[in-house]
Amino acid sequence: MPGLPHVAETLELYDTPASSTVSTVSRNGVASLYVCGITPYDATHLGHANTYVHFDLLVRYWLACGVDVQYVQNVTDIDDPLLERAQSTGADWQDLAESQTELFREDMTALSVIPPTHYLGAVEMIPAVVEDVERLHHLEIAYPVAADDAAGDDYYFDIAAAEQRTDWRLGSVGNYDRQTMEQLFPERGGDPQRAGKRDPLDPLLWRSARQGEPQWPGGRLGQGRPGWHIECSVIARRHLPAPFTVQGGGSDLRFPHHEFSAAHATAADGVALAERYMHTGMVGLDGEKMSKSRGNLVLVSQLRSDGVDPQAIRTLILTHHWRQDWPYTGQKLRESEQRLLRWKAAWQQAEDRQDDDAGADDLQYALISALANDLNAPAALTSLDLWASGHLAAGTSRTRVHHVVQALLGIDLSG
Numbered sequence: 001m002p003g004l005p006h007v008a009e010t011l012e013l014y015d016t017p018a019s020s021t022v023s024t025v026s027r028n029g030v031a032s033l034y035v036c037g038i039t040p041y042d043a044t045h046l047g048h049a050n051t052y053v054h055f056d057l058l059v060r061y062w063l064a065c066g067v068d069v070q071y072v073q074n075v076t077d078i079d080d081p082l083l084e085r086a087q088s089t090g091a092d093w094q095d096l097a098e099s100q101t102e103l104f105r106e107d108m109t110a111l112s113v114i115p116p117t118h119y120l121g122a123v124e125m126i127p128a129v130v131e132d133v134e135r136l137h138h139l140e141i142a143y144p145v146a147a148d149d150a151a152g153d154d155y156y157f158d159i160a161a162a163e164q165r166t167d168w169r170l171g172s173v174g175n176y177d178r179q180t181m182e183q184l185f186p187e188r189g190g191d192p193q194r195a196g197k198r199d200p201l202d203p204l205l206w207r208s209a210r211q212g213e214p215q216w217p218g219g220r221l222g223q224g225r226p227g228w229h230i231e232c233s234v235i236a237r238r239h240l241p242a243p244f245t246v247q248g249g250g251s252d253l254r255f256p257h258h259e260f261s262a263a264h265a266t267a268a269d270g271v272a273l274a275e276r277y278m279h280t281g282m283v284g285l286d287g288e289k290m291s292k293s294r295g296n297l298v299l300v301s302q303l304r305s306d307g308v309d310p311q312a313i314r315t316l317i318l319t320h321h322w323r324q325d326w327p328y329t330g331q332k333l334r335e336s337e338q339r340l341l342r343w344k345a346a347w348q349q350a351e352d353r354q355d356d357d358a359g360a361d362d363l364q365y366a367l368i369s370a371l372a373n374d375l376n377a378p379a380a381l382t383s384l385d386l387w388a389s390g391h392l393a394a395g396t397s398r399t400r401v402h403h404v405v406q407a408l409l410g411i412d413l414s415g
């Protein structure tokens, strides 16, 4: 997609490690983005959609500036939650992963999310994961732990060794203190009680094959399957420059996932994984975070089959700043549907003046300024309200307004 005319790149983004908004620039006209993908079961709830729609604004901003965007996303198509769900429903885990991945991609298309340049599954990257874990073991930053229920050893990442030999420090990415990390670790898939670990927070790199579980050849590690954080670390480093521009995901990925993906990368290559870390807010329902484990999900596919316009779902999401936690209500969705209809009605009535399009200029300037300022989607939507109610400059090229809004916000006023 060609850039918009007269748009210079001046992007400020809130960075979790810095705890502040920092200037973020592409390198030689290339910006690189990795956003952690789904584990494909119960896809796609509004919490997922919130993350991918907000990062889509970042992609659209860069494209508008004429920047070449390299965007990689993974799908965790092998992990404990997927296997547990397959077992509890009697489904084949591969069929479950494939069908839910397909549904996720349909939902993203419906929400006008520009697809990643590369979309990779964990399973196809296992040989590269094995290579990295063997390397970390060779560097004495990974160590084996005997498993009672497996023939081989599990392999863990040695936090203390990594801190001694690299620039990474525990907490330097997720920006939590040790006490908070100890509290979060078991809630988010960690195993602090595992006997034989050097530090309770040491994360799993390679899980030795258990009876009845899927397994792959692991070279010197023996048969098994990868841990979660090494998966993203390997996928990102095999497909993006090092360091890449932005690592993104929901705020529940600050620790342990992004902390350790970054640690693995620095330990294996001696180079930081990413320059910036962005964490999107959580969507709640009835006072709780929307999550699979709580079962309080609003699915995009369900809203679509109920006849909700996906553009209204996108509008609802963009009503909130990307860093904000927000509760979903049916009332909010209806308000977004009405707001979208007002924009479309204004566009239908607008003229297509070629001689004077100051209104389109004003709108483009307002939208770009809002996005450049830490992707301020609510401010961008307010500017669209102002345009629709005739409060921007009078002259308007309807064609250009359509193009600008489509390019920057992914909203189709003619639809």
Ligand SMILES: [Zn+2]
Binding pocket: 035, 036, 037, 232, 257, 261
């Ligand atoms: Zn990830």
